[in-house]
Amino acid sequence: MDIQKIGIVGAGQMGNGIAHVCALAGYDVVLNDISQDMLDKALALIDRNLERQVSRGKISDEEKQSAMARISTTLVLTELGPSDLIIEAATERETVKQAIFEDLLPHLKPETILTSNTSSISITRLASRTDRPEKFMGFHFMNPVPVMQLVELIRGIATDEATFAACKAVVDKLGKTAATAEDFPAFIVNRILMPMINEAVYTLYEGVGNVRSIDESLKLGANHPMGPLELADFIGLDTCLAIMNVLHDGLADTKYRPCPLLTKYVEAGWLGRKTERGFYDYRGDTPVPTR
Numbered sequence: 001m002d003i004q005k006i007g008i009v010g011a012g013q014m015g016n017g018i019a020h021v022c023a024l025a026g027y028d029v030v031l032n033d034i035s036q037d038m039l040d041k042a043l044a045l046i047d048r049n050l051e052r053q054v055s056r057g058k059i060s061d062e063e064k065q066s067a068m069a070r071i072s073t074t075l076v077l078t079e080l081g082p083s084d085l086i087i088e089a090a091t092e093r094e095t096v097k098q099a100i101f102e103d104l105l106p107h108l109k110p111e112t113i114l115t116s117n118t119s120s121i122s123i124t125r126l127a128s129r130t131d132r133p134e135k136f137m138g139f140h141f142m143n144p145v146p147v148m149q150l151v152e153l154i155r156g157i158a159t160d161e162a163t164f165a166a167c168k169a170v171v172d173k174l175g176k177t178a179a180t181a182e183d184f185p186a187f188i189v190n191r192i193l194m195p196m197i198n199e200a201v202y203t204l205y206e207g208v209g210n211v212r213s214i215d216e217s218l219k220l221g222a223n224h225p226m227g228p229l230e231l232a233d234f235i236g237l238d239t240c241l242a243i244m245n246v247l248h249d250g251l252a253d254t255k256y257r258p259c260p261l262l263t264k265y266v267e268a269g270w271l272g273r274k275t276e277r278g279f280y281d282y283r284g285d286t287p288v289p290t291r
C-alpha cells in the first residue's frame with residue numbers, strides 16, 4: 001500500500017516527535033489529542049526542534065517550512081479518517097488505546113493500517129479488538145524521535161506480510177533503521193532497558209547510592225549518555241511504571257516487580273520532566289536531585 005497520509009493520536013513527547021519526522025520525510029500528518037494545550041505545545045516544540053536542525057545545517061529553512069505546512073492538528077479524532085496509516089501514541093494504558101481504536105474504526109478506509117507506538121502492551125491483544133488484526137502492528141519509536149535511529153516493528157500473531165512491508169517502507173523513508181521484535185511483553189528494547197532503570201530505583205530505595213551518584217556511576221562507569229534516573233525522568237515515570245507492570249503481569253516473574261519508590265513518585269504526580277519534577281526537580285535553572 002502506498003502511504004501518504006499519516007494520522008497520529010496523542011501529541012505528547014512521542015506524538016510530536018513522530019509528527020516531526022513523518023512531515024520532514026514528506027508525509028501529510030494529522031495530529032490528534034484530547035487537549036488543545038498539548039496540540040499547541042506540540043506544534044511549538046516541533047517548530048523549535050526543526051529550527052535546531054536548520055541551525056545545525058541538517059536541513060534547509062525551506063525543508064522546515066514545508067514540514068510545518070504538512071502538519072495539521074485536531075481535537076476531533078474522526079478527522080483522522082482519510083489516513084492511510086494510523087500511529088497511536090497516546091498514554092501507555094491499554095483501555096485508553098482500545099477506546100481510541102474503537103472510536104476511530106468506523107471512520108477509516110478498509111485498507112488503512114493501524115499501528116501503536118506502545119512501549120510494552122500486547123500487539124496481538126490490541127489488534128484482536130479491531131476489525132483488521134491482519135493490518136495491525138507495533139510501530140515503536142525511541143525518544144527523542146528526531147534523534148534516535150531505531151524503530152522496533154512488532155508483528156501481532158495475525159499481522160500479514162503486506163502490512164509489515166508497508167510499515168518497513170515507512171521506516172526506510174524516515175531514514176531510520178527497523179528492528180523486528182516478537183510480540184512478548186515490552187518487546188526487545190524495554191525488556192532490557194526498563195529492568196535496568198527499575199534496578200537503579202531499587203539502588204536508590206535501598207540507599208546504596210543517591211540520585212547523583214547512581215547517574216554518575218552509569219554515565220562515567222558504563223558510558224551511558226544519560227544516567228538511568230535521568231533517563232527515567234526523560235521517558236516519564238508513569239510510562240516506566242506502566243512498562244514494569246506489563247512485564248510483571250505478562251511474564252509472572254518477581255524479578256520484574258516495580259520498585260515501591262517508583263510507584264510513590266508516580267502517586268505523587270512527580271512524573272519526571274513532563275511535570276517538572278521526578279528524580280530531579282527541573283523548576284530552576286539546573287536540575288536538582290530530589291534524593
Ligand SMILES: CC(=O)CC(=O)SCCNC(=O)CCNC(=O)[C@H](O)C(C)(C)COP(=O)(O)OP(=O)(O)OC[C@H]1O[C@@H](n2cnc3c(N)ncnc32)[C@H](O)[C@@H]1OP(=O)(O)O
Pocket residue numbers: 049052053056058118119141142143144146147148189190193225226231235
Ligand atoms: C521508553 C521506550 O519505550 C523506548 C525509549 O525511547 S527508551 C529511551 C531511549 N533514549 C535514550 O536512551 C536516550 C539517551 N540519551 C541520549 O542519547 C542523549 O542524551 C540525547 C541524544 C537525548 C541528547 O544528547 P546530548 O549529547 O546530551 O545533547 P545534544 O548535544 O544537545 O544533542 C545531540 C543531538 O540531538 C539533538 N537533539 C537533542 N534532543 C533533541 C530533541 N528532543 N529533539 C530533536 N533533536 C534533539 C541535538 O540537536 C543534537 O543534534 P546534532 O548532533 O545534530 O548536533
Ligand SMILES: NC(=O)C1=CN([C@@H]2O[C@H](COP(=O)(O)OP(=O)(O)OC[C@H]3O[C@@H](n4cnc5c(N)ncnc54)[C@H](OP(=O)(O)O)[C@@H]3O)[C@@H](O)[C@H]2O)C=CC1
Pocket residue numbers: 009010011012013014015032033034035038089090091092093096100117118119120140141142143234235236239274
Ligand atoms: N516516553 C518515551 O520515552 C516513550 C514512550 N512510548 C510510548 O508512546 C506513547 C506515548 O508516550 P508519551 O508521548 O511519552 O506520553 P505523554 O504522556 O507525553 O503523551 C501522551 C499524550 O496522549 C494524550 N492522550 C491521552 N488519551 C488520549 C486520547 N484518548 N486521545 C488522544 N490523545 C490522548 C495525553 O493527553 P493528556 O496529557 O491530556 O492526558 C498526552 O498528550 C505510550 O504508549 C508510551 O509507552 C514509546 C517510546 C518511548
